[in-house]
Amino acid sequence: MSGMLVALNVILTFFDISLSNVLRISFSFLPLAMGGMLYGPVVGGAMGVVGDILGYLARPDGPFFPGFTLNALLSGALYGLFLYKRPVKLKSVIAVSLLITVSINLLLNPVWLSMMYGNAFIVLLTGRIVKNVIMFPINTALLFAALKLVERVKIRSNS
Template sequence: MEKMMHTVKLSAQEMRKTSVVTIGGVLIAISVVLSFFKVPLGPTLQISFASLPIAAGGMLFGPFVGAVIGFVSDLLGFIVRPNGFFFPGFTLNAILIGVFYGFFFYKRKVTLLNVILSSLLVTLVINLGLTTLWLSMMYGDAFIVLLGARVLKNVLLFPIDTALLFMILKIMEDLRHRFKIS
């Protein structure tokens, strides 16, 4: 727990750097733009890659900055292009994505095993757990009914999401070393 708090403190200190705020802003903009390109699969099912820049922000600057990037991305995405009504649970999801990837990859080497494990954690906790709960609360459908279709979607997309995440994080890792970011 002490190590986690130290990581959060280091990450919070990153916000003092102009380069972090600038790169964070670019990642937020990319996330907002990617949120425009959702593929609807049904009323409660869609495919989106807007979380990839949030994951990159967490990886580059840690869980605190990743959380800020997730928070701002979600709010700006809703303001720029509202889709239904605002629900704060999805903002929490975006924050947690930044936090999870921040803890997994901040100041650490990106390995395929860590990408698989972090992707599995996000899939189980956020995609299947929290998102299904939020949708159940919003639409009044039974959690277990929504979970069936969500499990199928996430099982099919897991290899694609993981491969994309691995490629993005490896590119970010290379940029981090090349430009001495963090």
């Protein structure tokens, strides 16, 4: 099942929306969150690493940079830490979504892009703030709905 979620993660990287060469919208986080919820932080982190590397190999979009692989590992692990073996509650989904948005999307991503392209961190951060303020409620709502669906399927399959 985790392999299927990694495959779905890779497939969803083909359907991202590029706003610029350093700013894009993607929903490939959903299978990663599902994997963290179902299998925990270790498997969630591993799924993030494998998904990031396979996604790059399937669709190389610029140079490979291990910082983004670290982001994927941290995201999968955080989803696992917040969601594994717990009922899906809106406040926990908001908490993990907010933590990933702030720590990874607004801090680490601009650092890696600044290192890669030589752009000023603050310039990269400005565009990301606007994008993440708009996308946070959308991503959180999608994540909550997807995880609730997985939770219902999991409950039905166990009974």
